[in-house]
Amino acid sequence: MKKLICLILSAALIIALSVAGAGAAEETNVAFEKEVIGEIEGEGTLELTLGFWALEYLTDGMVPAFPSDDQDRLGWYCAAPGRDVDITVTIDLDGEFDCSRIYLFPQKFLDGANFPSSYTVEVSEDLENWTVVGQESGLDGVRSEPQTYGFESTKISFVKVHVTQLSTTRDASNYFAGLGEIEVYGVEHVDQQPGTDPNPGTDPNPGTDPNPGTDPNPGTDPNPGTDPNPGTDPNPGTDPDPVVEPQPTTGDNSVLFAAVAVLAIAASFVFLRKRETR
Numbered sequence: 594m595k596k597l598i599c600l601i602l603s604a605a606l607i608i609a610l611s612v613a614g615a616g617a618a619e620e621t622n623v624a625f626e627k628e629v630i631g632e633i634e635g636e637g638t639l640e641l642t643l644g645f646w647a648l649e650y651l652t653d654g655m656v657p658a659f660p661s662d663d664q665d666r667l668g669w670y671c672a673a674p675g676r677d678v679d680i681t682v683t684i685d686l687d688g689e690f691d692c693s694r695i696y697l698f699p700q701k702f703l704d705g706a707n708f709p710s711s712y713t714v715e716v717s718e719d720l721e722n723w724t725v726v727g728q729e730s731g732l733d734g735v736r737s738e739p740q741t742y743g744f745e746s747t748k749i750s751f752v753k754v755h756v757t758q759l760s761t762t763r764d765a766s767n768y769f770a771g772l773g774e775i776e777v778y779g780v781e782h783v784d785q786q787p788g789t790d791p792n793p794g795t796d797p798n799p800g801t802d803p804n805p806g807t808d809p810n811p812g813t814d815p816n817p818g819t820d821p822n823p824g825t826d827p828n829p830g831t832d833p834d835p836v837v838e839p840q841p842t843t844g845d846n847s848v849l850f851a852a853v854a855v856l857a858i859a860a861s862f863v864f865l866r867k868r869e870t871r
């Protein structure tokens with residue numbers, strides 16, 4: 594018997610865990626193949642091309658090696674005569690998503706030595722109000738792994754990387770910075786179901802009837818009647834054993850009596866069934 598109970602409890606636990614797991618949507622890279630908008634304030638080149646780079650390569654799902662057959666999609670690359678810049682790349686997620694992680698991948702070109710030195714990573718629902726979810730200042734050197742930024746799941750539609758300082762990589766005219774890919778992980782946002790009102794409230798002024806009314810003519814019996822022959826007991830006698838006047842029953846006693854009667858009937862029914870089964 595104990596084995597059977599354990600088996601049933603184990604099966605219930607497995608089913609419960611399976612249902613819970615099935616309900617959780619898996620996070621995916623919701624930035625994949627989404628539009629990237631770039632802006633630059635001041636001197637510089639927002640989007641170097643030269644057959645290797647473009648803004649759209651930030652969300653193409655590739656971080657190709659250099660050299661390789663895919664080296665014509667290395668990522669995004671920008672340049673300016675000074676390291677301090679005001680450059681943004683913004684991904685339009687084309688929808689509302691609950692997101693919690695962002696990855697900035699270095700390019701394989703120059704082994705990632707062109708990773709921007711100072712920047713913020715920001716998220717927004719409306720392109721106006723931004724929340725900073727990641728920030729770096731003064732990064733230098735080769736980067737081979739993506740920079741990861743985790744944050745509390747937030748409903749967003751846009752992700753922005755605001756570069757304020759380029760890398761130390763330079764030529765005779767410019768400093769440079771670039772990224773191989775930006776990934777944003779989340780699930781599509783679903784509005785809460787209307788469900789039940791968590792605060793149904795109470796009526797602050799339930800009101801009273803200002804004129805409850807009275808019956809202006811309650812009526813009287815015009816002919817209450819009299820017994821024409823009330824009769825008399827020819828032999829009133831005496832009661833040798835006067836019965837105690839029973840107390841009037843109350844409503845509670847009626848319920849108790851009814852309950853006892855029902856129990857008695859039920860017990861009789863069970864008893865009869867047992868006898869039949871024998």
Ligand SMILES: [Ca+2]
Nearest residue numbers: 650655773774
């Ligand atoms: Ca890419």
